[in-house]
Amino acid sequence: MTEAMTHNIENRDEFNVEINGTVGKPLIDDPKFTTRNVDVHYGDKQAIFGVDLDVGKNEVLAMIGPSGCGKSTYLRCLNRMNDTIPICKVTGDFKLDGEDIYAKNQDPVLLRSRVGIVFQKPNPFPKSIYDNVAYGARLHGLTSNRAELDDLVEKSLIRAGLFKEVKDDLHKPGTGLSGGQQQRLCIARTIAVDPEVILMDEPTSALDPIATALIEELMIELSGKYTIAIVTHSMQQAARVSSRTAYFHMGKLVEVNDTDSVFTNPEHQLTENYITGRFG
Amino acid sequence: MSTHNTDKIKAKLKKRYAKERRFRAYGIASLAISFLFLLTLMVNIFSTGLPAFQQSYIKLDIHIDAEVLGVTKASDREALFSANYSKLVKGTLKEMFPDAKTRKEKRARNKLVSNSASYDLRDHVIENPELIGTTQSFWFLAKDDVDVYMKGKIDRNLPEDDRRIKDFQLTWIDQLQEEGRLEKRFNTTFFTSGDSREPEQAGIKGALIGSLLTMLVTMALSFPIGVLAAVYLEEFAPQNNRWVDIIEININNLAAVPSIVFGLLGLAVFIALFGVPRSAPLVGGLVLTLMTLPTIIIASRAAIKSVPPSIREAALGLGASKVQTTFGHVVPLAMPGILTGSIIGMAQALGETAPLLMIGMVAFVADVPQGILDPATVMPVQIYLWSDSPERAFTERTSAAIMVLLAFLVVMNFIAVMLRKKFERKW
Secondary structure, three states, X not given: XXXXXXXXXXXXXXXXXXXXXXXXXXXXXXXXXXXXXXXXXXXXXXXXXXXXXXXXXXXXXXXXOOOOOXXXXXXXXXXXXXXXXXXXXXXXXXXXXXXXXXXXXXXXXXXXXXXXXXXXXXXXXXXXXXXXXHHHXXXXXXXXXXXXXXXXXXXXXXXXXXXXXXOOOOOOEHHXXXXXXXXXXXXXXXXXXXXXXEEEEOOOOOOOHHHHHHHHHHHHHHOOOOEEEEEOOOHHHHHHHOOEEEEEEOOEEEEEEEHHHHHHOOOOHXXXXXXXXXXX | OOHHHHHHHHHHHHHHHHHHHHHHHHHHHHHHHHHHHHHHHHHHHHHHHHHHHEEEEEEEEEEOOHHHHOOOOOOOHHHHHHOOHHHHHHHHHHHHOOOOOOHHHHHHHHOOEOOHHHHHHHXXXXXXXXXXXXXXXXXXXXXXXXXXXXXXXXXXXXXXXXXXXXXXXXXXXXXXXXXXXXEEEEOOHHHHOOOXXXXXXXXXXXXXXXXXXXXXXXXXXHHHHHHHHHHHHHHHOOOXXXXXXXXXXXXXXXXXXXXXXXXXXXXXXXXXXXXXXXXXXXXXXXXXXXXXXXXXXXXXXXXXXXXXXXXHHHHHHOOOOHHHHHHHHHHHHHHHHHHHHHHHHHHHHHOOOHHHHHOOOOOOOOOOOOOOOOOOOOHHHHHHHHHOOOOOHHHHHHHHHHHHHHHHHHHXXXXXXXXXXXXXXXX
């Protein structure tokens, strides 16, 4: 028993199954995002190997896989957050609505206003709730007067399901909220800029089950208007909120399919081993 | 199952607690020792310096004789200015103490009041020429020896040869005191005039303004340059670049360079090459800026480094540019740390003497500087100059100047702490 526990996961047979390309349906018709031949290096270490994947319009794409499999790295390529890491080198074709987002004339600042991101740890600015939500709108000059801004802040908070709880405390610091509220505040802050795509990097891993349930409901609601790509460690969460699921393993994309078929009828042995809990 | 381990742990526990108690005792002891040193220093400075805030004044009834002065009420300003007022003062003293016979005694009699008495008198007359021909009472500064005696620092029971105040002077002082013409008052001169060779006329104002102007120059240059350099090195500079590494190493080394070297640099570069006026707060501020910069840069970099990356990601993720992220979020959050570093740097600069010696700020400057280009001195240099003076009355002024310097420091730090409080936010 103890021997098995201390045994390194990477030495186990269940973990080491050969990967020959991606199985399932990584490519779809009429995609929002298309990515081809994605390689990512951190210095000398390669983190992602030749990933081809499409993200469809108004779908929720869940990315699952064991720690260190590259799913967060892949997600952060989609709005060029990896640009901020000096040793990180991204290659491959990334197209948002057919437009190359890594093109020389592509402005990452503009891209990030179209592709918003919500992080693992709630990270509100140490400012008031109002200023947190208004930040992006002020930055990009989305509103022309105070009344419009008030309206936008209220709408965003309503859409993030937070307005009822904070409507009397808009000028209190956002950092004073509970963890779940903070994460919904971060979501409100992101949708206030009205992006086309929202990336979520394990948005509920720091939250309790009730806060998690609220955020999951919110994701399903938001998917009507936005394209959402979410990285999660919880397979239940992936099953509940996503329409498609991608399984990453050791930097490779193993399997992509409709969420139902991934969880009920996985094509690849590794996927099955992972979702049945043989490792991970 | 666990009893075996429990016994082992219990055996060790007593030792562990004893160690903890010992460590706490060491801490308290070191605190007590440092507090004791501070207390000794403070008591010493205050007990020596407090008398300097009082000064003896002598009241003389002076008949402003038009004949002695050689002027009339109608005389112009220039004539009034150059008239011989000291003759009036000496004449008055002669009438009051006619018993002085020898040359030595006569000279001592004239030195009961400070030589500023005649200038005071002149100013009064110029201000109001109607005084000419009348008899008026004026309070003049007593000479430093009289003042020192009044503060009880000369023991009249000592043999006459061992004191600076001789017996005949004592009888005059006693007479003045009996007539109520000699009393101690609050020493306004100390706060309103510049340095002087005469202790009773010497004041701290010149050095105080000099320090203030120098600090303003230092602050105005070192804070923005230091913070921007730190921001660039932390946020924008390419990492693992050889040039950046060289710059970093040099900044760290500069922090350890003896301050007098900066003074030599200032002399060679600012004064000799750029022709900045010698002894001026501008050149002092420039030299102290060089000295303060490494401190501010190192502290600011540490503060910027400690801002959590999640805040940068949040702003970047919303589409803020690098500069907006840096100045909108990172720098404000690092501001408490940056200010702490700046306080330390400025406090060091305020107390610095050595580099200023090199650029002429050690000169005797009697005038209060009006701007950053006027010759000036600063408080630590003033303290050094006074501590070096032979007159007894400068001893207490040295300590009083230290008190003013400490007060200046406290005020400066208080402002910085208030600013820091303003920037401090809860996470």
